[in-house]
Amino acid sequence: MAKNCPHCGQLLDDAAFKCSRCERWVPNELFRRLCAEDITLIKNSDLTPFTPSLVAAMVIDLLKDSSLNRRLQEVGGGLSGKQEFNLLVFESYCHFNGIGHSAKKKRSCRDTIMHTLRDKLLAGIIESSSERTSRIKHEESMHSLGREGRLLYDRLEDVWKMPSPFEASEHLASMVIGDEQATIDNAVYLFTHLMHTLRSMEEIYAGIFLVEEDDFDWQALVGRYAL
Numbered sequence: 682m683a684k685n686c687p688h689c690g691q692l693l694d695d696a697a698f699k700c701s702r703c704e705r706w707v708p709n710e711l712f713r714r715l716c717a718e719d720i721t722l723i724k725n726s727d728l729t730p731f732t733p734s735l736v737a738a739m740v741i742d743l744l745k746d747s748s749l750n751r752r753l754q755e756v757g758g759g760l761s762g763k764q765e766f767n768l769l770v771f772e773s774y775c776h777f778n779g780i781g782h783s784a785k786k787k788r789s790c791r792d793t794i795m796h797t798l799r800d801k802l803l804a805g806i807i808e809s810s811s812e813r814t815s816r817i818k819h820e821e822s823m824h825s826l827g828r829e830g831r832l833l834y835d836r837l838e839d840v841w842k843m844p845s846p847f848e849a850s851e852h853l854a855s856m857v858i859g860d861e862q863a864t865i866d867n868a869v870y871l872f873t874h875l876m877h878t879l880r881s882m883e884e885i886y887a888g889i890f891l892v893e894e895d896d897f898d899w900q901a902l903v904g905r906y907a908l
């Protein structure tokens with residue numbers, strides 16, 4: 682499907698938000714589903730619309746290059762499969778939290794969007810860890826990993842209620858690595874990683890406008906436009 686830019690006449694893909702030639706916003710299916718305030722916000726702040734699936738895929742991709750796992754292997758002297766899984770959940774949580782703080786979201790759908798994002802992130806982690814190892818094979822264990830991941834996400838929220846960064850660090854290590862191997866070194870390392878992720882990704886996530894999963898077909902856009 683194709684459409685013409687109403688400003689300059691350029692032939693565009695039907696899913697396009699912006700004209701590839703004059704770079705002005707063009708009518709699109711997503712804008713028909715958003716309220717006027719949201720559209721104004723997107724245009725004025727030049728935000729890029731994302732679905733939870735798309736942003737989750739981006740985060741999972743970033744986690745592939747992470748050195749956190751390797752670093753903690755050195756510090757802690759070997760991690761179990763469960764600890765490795767927790768670490769991935771923790772790393773995704775660092776991004777999830779950054780997105781929660783920095784990204785704009787469709788009006789009155791914030792909670793739904795963040796819940797979907799959490800579930801997409803966990804599904805992505807479970808999928809990528811089952812690719813890497815043969816530990817996770819069955820539907821059933823994938824289901825229980827999803828449940829464990831959601832539980833860990835809830836518990837990680839407590840980090841923000843801790844009275845000091847030191848206690849927050851200890852709490853993190855206890856949840857992610859377990860009390861027995863939670864040394865001060867890796868506690869501080871985990872907390873620093875959380876803070877660093879929030880800081881380094883802030884600008885990127887502030888440029889995102891999150892919509893609901895079925896608000897637009899992002900797969901139609903990926904590969905055809907530089908998002």
Ligand SMILES: [Zn+2]
Nearest residue numbers: 686689700703
């Ligand atoms: Zn144009």
